[in-house]
């Protein structure tokens with residue numbers, strides 16, 4: 816049994832210091848990368864089959880529509896066998912108060928019994944929102960550990976926060 820990181824993160828236009836700028840690596844991906852290197856475990860990115868627009872306003876609108884419809888968002892299969900994994904570091908941006916529907920779809924497609932989930936998210940003020948509660952409802956039988964929420968603009972400086980958060984996993 817092993818541990819893996821599974822996350823979703825968007826590239827394209829995002830707000831940085833109050834201004835829209837193009838980014839080639841998303842904030843949640845930055846956290847996933849840091850967790851991966853601190854723990855020496857693999858990180859897998861969930862990629863929607865139809866990528867979100869690089870245009871911020873279009874992506875925000877699409878995400879809102881998906882949330883309101885509780886839509887399924889199909890994603891590329893991950894090259895891992897989750898039955899061989901017992902611990903998942905699950906990363907996502909807070910979108911409209913919870914995890915994006917592509918993450919919800921992934922959670923819905925798998926069995927979480929007896930798995931341990933360490934959630935992490937990036938956000939612009941609402942931290943986890945309702946996502947921890949939503950995870951608990953979605954991932955029946957899983958143990959949801961205390962998560963780590965980092966403001967997106969602080970992702971690059973989150974090494975110490977991550978290190979402290981991982982202490983409970985490492986002990």
Ligand SMILES: Cc1cc2nc3c(=O)[nH]c(=O)nc-3n(C[C@H](O)[C@H](O)[C@H](O)COP(=O)(O)O)c2cc1C
Pocket residue numbers: 823824825826829830840841842843844874875876878879907908909910911912913937938939940941942966967968
């Ligand atoms: C569609 C969309 C919806 C968002 N909704 C929220 C929100 O409800 N609360 C919040 O604090 N931040 C919200 N944000 C900001 C993101 O959570 C933040 O920029 C995050 O760091 C993006 O992560 P990423 O770069 O990994 O995609 C939203 C961003 C997008 C694109």
